[in-house]
Amino acid sequence: MFPNLAALLDRFVSLGAISAFCKPLAENDNSKQQIYLGSSFQVVQMFRFEQIQTCREGKIDNYKAKLNFYWIDAEGKEQAKGSQLILYPQYPEVRLSGFLKGCRRAPNEHLRPTPKEARKHNNNEDGRVLFFAVTQNGLTLAFLAPAGSILAIEFLKRRESGEFENSNIFTNLPLPSRNTKSLLLGKLNQIRQHGWHESVRLDKSGNRVPYKAKNGGGYTLEALLGIIPNGRSEPDFMGWEIKAHKTSRITLMTPEPDGGMYGEQGVEAFVRRFGHSTANGTLYFTGQHKVGIRNKKTSLTLSINGYDPEKNVITDVAGAIELLTDDGECVASWSFEALLLKWNRKHTQAAYVTYESRKEAQLTAYRFLSPALAGEGTDFSKFLQALADGAIVFDPGSKVMDPEGQKSTVKARSQFRITKKMLPRLYSKFEPFEF
The missing domain is CATH 2.40.330 (At1g16640 B3 domain)
Structure with missing residues (x-):
């Protein structure tokens, strides 16, 4: 005792x-x-x-x-x-x-x-x-x-x-020496005071390496916080999910469909069927999809099966978010089972940090701005409600490069996004914190 x-x-x-x-x-x-x-x-x-x-x-x-x-x-x-x-x-x-x-x-x-x-x-x-x-x-x-x-x-x-x-x-x-919010804000303060940081990311061994792609803001902040990129559904820093953003539109999560044609045949077959070609021949599957509104570019409609938006309750545990054709075929779906796991594990506590970028000699540099926006207390029904209301959109960026060649390459990016002003509806407590 x-x-x-x-x-x-x-x-x-x-x-x-x-x-x-x-x-x-x-x-x-x-x-x-x-x-x-x-x-x-x-x-x-x-x-x-x-x-x-x-x-x-x-x-x-x-x-x-x-x-x-x-x-x-x-x-x-x-x-x-x-x-x-x-x-x-x-x-x-x-x-x-x-x-x-x-x-x-x-x-x-x-x-x-x-x-x-x-x-x-x-x-x-x-x-x-x-x-x-x-x-x-x-x-x-x-x-x-x-x-x-x-x-x-x-x-x-x-x-x-x-x-x-x-x-x-x-x-x-309160745990002794375990105020994770204070520890996070302290680290962010050190990063902000340093000013500009060259674009980097951590390799699997935890070493900082230069990062040349355009999406380096998030990787750089993660590297400065000691976060090694991984595909696991775990928070980034002592129980906090870290979201770096430059614009008002923020990516919440990027789960791949686990059902429908996409889940069965994969991203390449899906993009070849529903994607559109660009001048360089690359096939893209893009376009904002809102629940109940047909997307003119893809001819698909986002739907939620097994959820009552008026009562804000799940009515079918086997329900899913679905992309439907005009004749009702489900061509991609995200099961509640998988999304509930990902949402609740990643978004218990989330910190949204704004950054700016500038071009330097060979790499982009970033600096991170105060205040951070901290969200605490969420559940999957808040996500579904925001999706049903159109506050969250499915905004994919998947592509097949050189689709006619013998060595075509594929990039999958199934992302659910929200604007910064809509973030408070996802959390029980949401407020700015200076660092």
């Missing part, structure tokens, strides 16, 4: 935590009824998970997201391998399940169901507090303070005094 909250938070930090939060439990939070985590998918992005699976086998369709979940104490940690988040989009509702099985360190005696005749709190808070922390490498750490324990009493008194900040159903807890 930890003697106080400070000792627990120190233990979380020693295990690599970059964020911590907790939930006072109610009588119906137990191993049988699962642990209720709220009525918003926003809570999902508090955790890290490996994948999301669509489940249509039970009475209620849902998504399941497996967690790398560990119970900790002062001596060590042990994985509860069955742990997962269950997302019920119809309600909506999120629950934690499978958190005890096969784990000796798990607090089994404090998470058993309370018999009906022994209930005292009418399924309200009963004094137990479940603490969570998330590490940079994606582990979820957990510790349960029993009702009446010194740790639980300390936290509840400090919460009552208004000391902590709430985030949905959770209470956020």
Whole structure:
């Protein structure tokens, strides 16, 4: 048992935590009824998970997201391998399940169901507090303070005094030396004070190398922050997604379709069918696509299947964003399952940084401007709602070069974009920060 909250938070930090939060439990939070985590998918992005699976086998369709979940104490940690988040989009509702099985360190005696005749709190808070922390490498750490324990009493008194900040159903807890926003702003301040930076990127070993292409602003900022480019759906810097931009139109994410003709045959076959030729012979698939509006250049219409925009709820867990021909053929689609994973893992916290560019001897140089725009707290329904309203557009830039030659080359770029002024609608909290 930890003697106080400070000792627990120190233990979380020693295990690599970059964020911590907790939930006072109610009588119906137990191993049988699962642990209720709220009525918003926003809570999902508090955790890290490996994948999301669509489940249509039970009475209620849902998504399941497996967690790398560990119970900790002062001596060590042990994985509860069955742990997962269950997302019920119809309600909506999120629950934690499978958190005890096969784990000796798990607090089994404090998470058993309370018999009906022994209930005292009418399924309200009963004094137990479940603490969570998330590490940079994606582990979820957990510790349960029993009702009446010194740790639980300390936290509840400090919460009552208004000391902590709430985030949905959770209470956020400050980690010692782990204010990630302050650390990020400190790094950005150093970068801004240096002035102009030649265009670079990091190679796979973390070495800075010159970068000559025109899109060097984002790569240069990532390199200055020590971020090695990769295709993983992980935040860039201590839980923060970093978005460098020069214009008011910002790319949110670039997921490739996983269904339709595109998903089955690939980008080249798709561009050859729907792309347009330019003077140099290159085939391009471009043009802004808004939901419900036919694009004159491509003759395709963007649609959302399995989502009710009026209620802002997912109605079909197997739904998708689709590109449709005039006769209703789905030629490209992005499943909710894949997008939900990418959106919630990448956009939990996002910093949007403006840059300027100038030409130097052989390379472009960039400087980065204050303030940064920081978005915190999002969920996939906010993305779908903005897409349905036309605030987010599908704005591709895929191409096939030398399509008639024997060695044609292909570039895939399926991007969803938004204007800067529309960014606040994607987050619960959005504000500028000087650095």
